[in-house]
Amino acid sequence: MPRVSVFVTCIVDQMFPKVGMAMVEVLERIGYDVDFPEEQTCCGQPAFNTGYREEARKVARHFLKVFRDAEYIVVPSGSCTSMIAHQYRELFAKEPEWLEATNAIEPRIWEFSKFLLEVAKVEDVGARLERVVTFHDSCHGLRGLGIKEGPRRLLSRVRGLTLREMDAAEECCGFGGTFSVKFPEISGGMARTKIDSILRTGAELVVGIDVSCLLQIRGALSRAGSTIGTMHLAEVLAHR
Amino acid sequence: MQKKDDLLSRIRAALGRSVGQPPAPLPPPRLRIPEMSVEARIERFFKNLENLAGKTLLASSLEEARCYVAQLIGEQPAVASNAPLLRECGITDLPTVRSGFACESDLRAACASAAFGITSADYALADTGTLVLFSSPEEARMVSLLPPVHVAVVPRGRILTGLDELLTEVPLPADRSSSMLFITGPSRTADIEQILVRGVHGPGEIHVIVV
Amino acid sequence: MTGAPENQIRNTLENQHLQTAIYTATGRLMSHRRAVVSPEVLPDFQELRTQANLIKKHTIENLDYYLEQFASNVAARGGKVIWARDGAAVVDFLAKLAKEKNVRLIVKAKSMTSEEIELNDRLGRHGLEPVETDLGEYIVQLAHERPYHIVAPALHKTRYEVADLFTERLGVERETEIERQTKIARSVLREKFLSAGIGISGANFLVADSGAIVLVTNEGNARMATTLPRIHVAIAGIEKVIPRAQDLAVFLKLLGRSATGQPLTVYTSFLSGPRRENEIDGPDEFYVVLLDNGRTRLLADRYKRESLYCIRCGACLNHCPVYRKVGGHNYPWVYSGPIGKIITPQYLGVTHDPWLPFASSLCGACEEVCPVKIRIPRLLLKLRSEVVKAKMRDPQSRLERLGFRVWAWVMCRPKLYEMLGAMGSAVFGNGEAWLRRAPGLMNYGPVKAWFSQRDLAPMPARSFRQMWRARRKAAQD
Ligand code: SF4
Numbered sequence: 036m037p038r039v040s041v042f043v044t045c046i047v048d049q050m051f052p053k054v055g056m057a058m059v060e061v062l063e064r065i066g067y068d069v070d071f072p073e074e075q076t077c078c079g080q081p082a083f084n085t086g087y088r089e090e091a092r093k094v095a096r097h098f099l100k101v102f103r104d105a106e107y108i109v110v111p112s113g114s115c116t117s118m119i120a121h122q123y124r125e126l127f128a129k130e131p132e133w134l135e136a137t138n139a140i141e142p143r144i145w146e147f148s149k150f151l152l153e154v155a156k157v158e159d160v161g162a163r164l165e166r167v168v169t170f171h172d173s174c175h176g177l178r179g180l181g182i183k184e185g186p187r188r189l190l191s192r193v194r195g196l197t198l199r200e201m202d203a204a205e206e207c208c209g210f211g212g213t214f215s216v217k218f219p220e221i222s223g224g225m226a227r228t229k230i231d232s233i234l235r236t237g238a239e240l241v242v243g244i245d246v247s248c249l250l251q252i253r254g255a256l257s258r259a260g261s262t263i264g265t266m267h268l269a270e271v272l273a274h275r
Numbered sequence: 276m277q278k279k280d281d282l283l284s285r286i287r288a289a290l291g292r293s294v295g296q297p298p299a300p301l302p303p304p305r306l307r308i309p310e311m312s313v314e315a316r317i318e319r320f321f322k323n324l325e326n327l328a329g330k331t332l333l334a335s336s337l338e339e340a341r342c343y344v345a346q347l348i349g350e351q352p353a354v355a356s357n358a359p360l361l362r363e364c365g366i367t368d369l370p371t372v373r374s375g376f377a378c379e380s381d382l383r384a385a386c387a388s389a390a391f392g393i394t395s396a397d398y399a400l401a402d403t404g405t406l407v408l409f410s411s412p413e414e415a416r417m418v419s420l421l422p423p424v425h426v427a428v429v430p431r432g433r434i435l436t437g438l439d440e441l442l443t444e445v446p447l448p449a450d451r452s453s454s455m456l457f458i459t460g461p462s463r464t465a466d467i468e469q470i471l472v473r474g475v476h477g478p479g480e481i482h483v484i485v486v
Numbered sequence: 487m488t489g490a491p492e493n494q495i496r497n498t499l500e501n502q503h504l505q506t507a508i509y510t511a512t513g514r515l516m517s518h519r520r521a522v523v524s525p526e527v528l529p530d531f532q533e534l535r536t537q538a539n540l541i542k543k544h545t546i547e548n549l550d551y552y553l554e555q556f557a558s559n560v561a562a563r564g565g566k567v568i569w570a571r572d573g574a575a576v577v578d579f580l581a582k583l584a585k586e587k588n589v590r591l592i593v594k595a596k597s598m599t600s601e602e603i604e605l606n607d608r609l610g611r612h613g614l615e616p617v618e619t620d621l622g623e624y625i626v627q628l629a630h631e632r633p634y635h636i637v638a639p640a641l642h643k644t645r646y647e648v649a650d651l652f653t654e655r656l657g658v659e660r661e662t663e664i665e666r667q668t669k670i671a672r673s674v675l676r677e678k679f680l681s682a683g684i685g686i687s688g689a690n691f692l693v694a695d696s697g698a699i700v701l702v703t704n705e706g707n708a709r710m711a712t713t714l715p716r717i718h719v720a721i722a723g724i725e726k727v728i729p730r731a732q733d734l735a736v737f738l739k740l741l742g743r744s745a746t747g748q749p750l751t752v753y754t755s756f757l758s759g760p761r762r763e764n765e766i767d768g769p770d771e772f773y774v775v776l777l778d779n780g781r782t783r784l785l786a787d788r789y790k791r792e793s794l795y796c797i798r799c800g801a802c803l804n805h806c807p808v809y810r811k812v813g814g815h816n817y818p819w820v821y822s823g824p825i826g827k828i829i830t831p832q833y834l835g836v837t838h839d840p841w842l843p844f845a846s847s848l849c850g851a852c853e854e855v856c857p858v859k860i861r862i863p864r865l866l867l868k869l870r871s872e873v874v875k876a877k878m879r880d881p882q883s884r885l886e887r888l889g890f891r892v893w894a895w896v897m898c899r900p901k902l903y904e905m906l907g908a909m910g911s912a913v914f915g916n917g918e919a920w921l922r923r924a925p926g927l928m929n930y931g932p933v934k935a936w937f938s939q940r941d942l943a944p945m946p947a948r949s950f951r952q953m954w955r956a957r958r959k960a961a962q963d
């Protein structure tokens with residue numbers, strides 16, 4: 036059986052464990068032997084994005100050590116994947132040894148939906164979910180990794196599911212890591228613009244590939260008194 | 276001189292370059308010229324100009340061009356540039372058309388009160404619906420600028436596919452004139468509430484006759 | 487964030503009128519742009535961007551060479567180049583010129599570079615009367631404001647505000663119809679054009695092989711300002727140079743499309759020197775002021791020098807979700823939006839407005855649309871790290887730094903990380919209100935900030951790794 040390692044990300048580990056479990060379930064269902072290296076923590080993005088590069092480097096080195104031997108690393112996040120695939124080079128521009136480790140790991144790191152389509156080459160994972168959903172394009176997945184049609188293709192194979200596009204699918208939800216608490220009002224305003232667009236679709240559920248965006252969207256929906264829920268793509272695909 | 280050297284030496288210091296150091300090889304220009312028949316060029320040019328609310332006419336004779344202009348301007352004052360084509364059409368002979376200006380102040384006074392400015396054009400660009408005018412003894416800048424309506428008469432052989440072809444034909448416009456001007460439709464603004472208004476400072480109306 | 491004009495930002499966010507104005511105006515510019523850059527209508531759009539980026543990179547990296555070439559070509563056509571270190575040098579030159587030529591009235595075509603050096607105010611102090619002639623610029627000049635947007639300076643003004651302004655400043659009867667307002671401006675400004683002694687313009691491009699400047703406008707005001715007055719002075723940042731006239735085939739295609747969704751702006755003037763001997767009209771004197779004003783400092787920074795590629799199209803503003811909320815006047819300098827965020831700290835110093843590079847969700851929409859491919863988010867991240875370094879000693883930053891140190895330390899120790907996570911849920915429990923149970927936590931800055939806008943998802947009872955182990959164990963048993 037082919038083997039994959041999952042990097043679930045710290046936020047999934049601590050706040051959305053079900054997303055991680057769903058991803059594992061889907062991967063196993065399509066025939067992978069899944070490994071969870073228990074030494075894993077975080078990719079370092081919070082520090083990097085806030086300007087603390089030395090701190091980010093420490094965490095990044097830890098990541099590189101943990102996953103050094105993994106054949107495939109599958110991640111339920113466009114943002115963390117993009118951090119590792121693109122920003123580590125920046126972090127280690129002056130550390131050849133770690134730069135090499137980064138270059139070695141980069142082709143093996145896969146965002147979950149991209150892995151399904153490009154490595155496993157499956158579109159139909161046998162999911163069923165009878166709901167009307169709308170899909171939010173996460174910025175780093177969309178612009179950093181070119182993830183646009185892939186998740187929609189996967190969703191189109193989910194039995195019972197109807198996708199209704201929102202007009203502002205590509206607009207940022209306003210999360211932005213520490214931005215959300217450094218500039219809460221701007222961030223909140225962005226979230227409200229986003230949910231207006233979501234509400235216009237009449238969908239019952241917002242689906243995305245990054246739990247951080249979903250955290251923001253769900254929080255804003257709940258604050259607005261809406262009952263619309265959020266679900267990670269992995270959870271949708273695991274559902275039967 | 277001092278200031279020039281100061282600034283240049285600050286730049287060189289910033290770039291780590293030395294005086295007289297030649298630049299790295301410059302990437303070649305990117306110019307793509309599509310194949311297009313004259314008919315297709317005219318059609319394209321007209322379509323693009325009409326999309327910008329420009330009026331167009333394909334005249335089968337110089338006479339037809341003259342008639343169009345005569346009808347358009349009626350009794351109102353107009354200024355025509357010194358382009359020979361306008362004379363050949365007989366446009367300069369129309370009763371309310373003044374032409375032949377060689378002096379800036381006379382031209383300015385005439386243009387400031389004219390209802391129409393009539394010019395030729397050196398080229399037209401099919402791709403964008405653009406007129407290209409080089410300033411010269413035949414073509415002053417003001418005629419297409421001050422009057423509220425601009426009328427241009429363009430020979431059909433002068434319609435190029437677009438900017439790329441123009442800059443291939445005229446790689447160094449400055450060798451030809453102190454001013455090369457592109458006019459793409461009537462003057463417009465959307466500065467208040469994004470509402471489109473035509474004719475702010477330049478002409479609010481443009482007519483192009485291809486002969 | 488500390489230092490940010492929070493109250494002012496809140497006012498903008500709470501002003502429904504303004505919010506709608508900004509959102510619809512930028513939205514319209516976005517959709518106009520989208521319509522003309524789609525692969526169906528412009529299949530080589532991405533190639534054009536790549537070429538524009540290459541040319542800019544090349545020119546900036548050999549800037550001294552191209553400026554010298556430009557200057558010698560201007561001189562060969564009878565024009566004059568003025569090399570200005572800063573705004574004061576520009577003002578000096580203009581004041582002297584005006585005095586020498588006995589000019590008081592100056593007409594100006596839109597130029598962000600002149601806004602950058604506050605040219606109007608400074609010329610005013612020399613007894614000169616500079617008049618903006620772009621309709622939007624004219625409105626903000628009458629209102630004594632800064633442009634709200636690089637290409638749409640009066641984006642924030644409603645027709646009613648314009649009506650009041652015209653009545654108050656021009657003494658005309660109140661007119662709320664936009665078409666008529668435009669007519670009023672046209673006739674007032676027409677007078678000015680016909681009597682001004684000097685026309686000042688910016689320059690969208692300086693063309694080295696021609697000694698020419700290129701100006702694009704829709705209204706025709708730049709044509710007026712460079713045709714009617716006897717003297718034309720163009721003021722341009724040194725970064726505006728491009729090598730060849732032929733490169734315009736790339737840049738002009740990108741500029742109009744990115745800015746307003748026009749395949750070509752209505753008027754494009756390619757001007758080299760004063761009128762030639764046999765030409766009938768045009769200025770007798772032609773000056774180009776090349777302005778440094780801090781640009782050489784940017785140039786020295788290899789990493790960030792690409793900020794100088796900007797052609798001021800404004801697309802990044804229109805597509806920026808932050809600009810679309812806060813508008814143009816909450817940025818500390820004349821350049822707003824994403825481009826403002828990366829160049830302001832470089833011109834004014836990173837500690838001048840340390841909050842600025844942080845006011846971004848790093849969504850990347852700006853980079854995606856930038857016609858010259860400036861990697862704005864990358865530069866923001868770099869600037870953030872520079873702010874953090876520069877503010878190392880500041881007490882609040884020290885706390886934050888300590889926080890990240892501890893965090894990194896924990897993240898490199900998986901056992902400890904797991905223990906702390908488990909402790910968290912043991913202490914606070916799980917479910918909706920876990921934070922509320924912790925005394926004082928709700929008043930802790932970031933937590934409070936989060937809850938000021940939205941709710942938090944319920945905390946799970948177990949972490950992923952606990953679930954994973956339990957599952958493994960169950961499978962083995
Ligand atoms: S940074 Fe790019 S998108 Fe923004 S104004 Fe400059 S050229 Fe346009």
